[in-house]
Amino acid sequence: MTSRTILNETHRAAGAKMVDFGGWDMPINYGSQIDEHHRVRRDAGMFDVSHMTVIDLTGTRTRAFLRHLLANSVDKLKTPGKALYSCMLDADGGVIDDLIVYYLDESFFRLVVNAATRAKDLAWIERQARAFDVVVRERPELSMIAVQGPQARAKVASVLTPATAAKALALGKFVACEGDGLFIARTGYTGEDGFEIVVPEGEAVALWNRLAAAGVAPSGLGARDTLRLEAGMNLYGQDMDETTTPWEAGLAWTVALDADRDFIGRRALEAQKKEGVPRELVGLVMDEKGVLRHGQRVATPNGDGEILSGTFSPTLGKSIAFARVPAGAAGDVRVDIRGREVPVRIVKYPFVRDGQAAPGIGS
Amino acid sequence: MKEIPGDLLFLKSHEWARVEDNGTVTVGISDHAQGLLGDLVYVELPNVGDTVQAGNAAAVVESVKAASDVYSPVTGTIVAVNESLPDKPETINEDAYGDGWIFVVKLDNREELEELLDPDAYAELIENEED
Numbered sequence: 001m002t003s004r005t006i007l008n009e010t011h012r013a014a015g016a017k018m019v020d021f022g023g024w025d026m027p028i029n030y031g032s033q034i035d036e037h038h039r040v041r042r043d044a045g046m047f048d049v050s051h052m053t054v055i056d057l058t059g060t061r062t063r064a065f066l067r068h069l070l071a072n073s074v075d076k077l078k079t080p081g082k083a084l085y086s087c088m089l090d091a092d093g094g095v096i097d098d099l100i101v102y103y104l105d106e107s108f109f110r111l112v113v114n115a116a117t118r119a120k121d122l123a124w125i126e127r128q129a130r131a132f133d134v135v136v137r138e139r140p141e142l143s144m145i146a147v148q149g150p151q152a153r154a155k156v157a158s159v160l161t162p163a164t165a166a167k168a169l170a171l172g173k174f175v176a177c178e179g180d181g182l183f184i185a186r187t188g189y190t191g192e193d194g195f196e197i198v199v200p201e202g203e204a205v206a207l208w209n210r211l212a213a214a215g216v217a218p219s220g221l222g223a224r225d226t227l228r229l230e231a232g233m234n235l236y237g238q239d240m241d242e243t244t245t246p247w248e249a250g251l252a253w254t255v256a257l258d259a260d261r262d263f264i265g266r267r268a269l270e271a272q273k274k275e276g277v278p279r280e281l282v283g284l285v286m287d288e289k290g291v292l293r294h295g296q297r298v299a300t301p302n303g304d305g306e307i308l309s310g311t312f313s314p315t316l317g318k319s320i321a322f323a324r325v326p327a328g329a330a331g332d333v334r335v336d337i338r339g340r341e342v343p344v345r346i347v348k349y350p351f352v353r354d355g356q357a358a359p360g361i362g363s
Numbered sequence: 364m365k366e367i368p369g370d371l372l373f374l375k376s377h378e379w380a381r382v383e384d385n386g387t388v389t390v391g392i393s394d395h396a397q398g399l400l401g402d403l404v405y406v407e408l409p410n411v412g413d414t415v416q417a418g419n420a421a422a423v424v425e426s427v428k429a430a431s432d433v434y435s436p437v438t439g440t441i442v443a444v445n446e447s448l449p450d451k452p453e454t455i456n457e458d459a460y461g462d463g464w465i466f467v468v469k470l471d472n473r474e475e476l477e478e479l480l481d482p483d484a485y486a487e488l489i490e491n492e493e494d
Binding site for chain 2: 017028029032033034222226289290291293311312314338
């Protein structure tokens, strides 16, 4: 079965090339993925991310529930509107999904989880929520538009009422507000500034068209993927899944081993940390021509690993990737591309910062 | 969709072949194929002097999305490659049937050309593919 967002006809009318993305018929590009990528880095672009799943959690013990459910600590969420990125783990410390949680009030938190993991996430969350009397409510009637780029906030503000525009422009990073019937969060998946806007389905097409008229370029999931990898952001299913812990996926920064919090997977994570984490996620840059791709073998002095997310970076003009390799791998690292071993460099990511190559990336 | 030049022959795998006046065969990928691949970012060319077999991989084109083998429509020897492509792979996106040519083969056996699709048959193939 293929699902369609409310913007499907709008994408088709704009000449989008549509592809199946986790059971959703989504635009991969509207002509040139690379042009769309540059528009987001230099100006502003928008993405239909309505396929993502919005889940509202209500009940007086919602915070206690999330302290148990999530590897990051919702205790960091102290002011309404504040958001937090976290993994949701199984008892073995494997990553069920990554998500953003918004704190709205003590009895109301909102989760945004991935599209491809929707069914298993909902089943897992509902099962865990029972003991806390938390009501789990999916919000399929809400659409979502991500507007990203150095001009994104100003362009969004230009289509809002003055009062809402003022509130939105005053938002700190990783904070959301409500206004004009919209839920506006200063978050994103491109490394650029901007907003992710949750909008009632019936108003999504009108908002999209107003943004387009304000000069925001419709951008496909192709550009979204190259933008997020340049920004050093993981993609669920490609960079981590149930077979990897956050330690092995470059997500240690999202795990809070705070005192007195017994979150699901904690014991397994602590045990793995004590024994030694066998594999790690590293950033790779290839200075030679060619493109690093998912599944390619990575040869290191410590043994073999593999490419997770790999792509051509339009900003750098060369290929970049995440790879999972034996811990401590360094030195002579090569990737097998169609039988040829091509040297690559292990680098600190993000690969791109402020629209340009991050220090040490450009070589 | 760009019009398909009438002097081209095609493989089902979307390579085109043009028989030149001197009897060599110029090879590229179709405009339809470049559209499917999206923005090209890398081209791996054969070497002049390499022998190629009809239906075997002779070059590689890579887009942001995927890597794809380019099959030679005919058997023979590579006599020229498009040296400008490694620096400007987007030429294939812009002009698949012209400046985006990939290599030239001196063919061994003209009869192989009869196996290839004419422009009408190729147009029908891609039309059916889109359904």
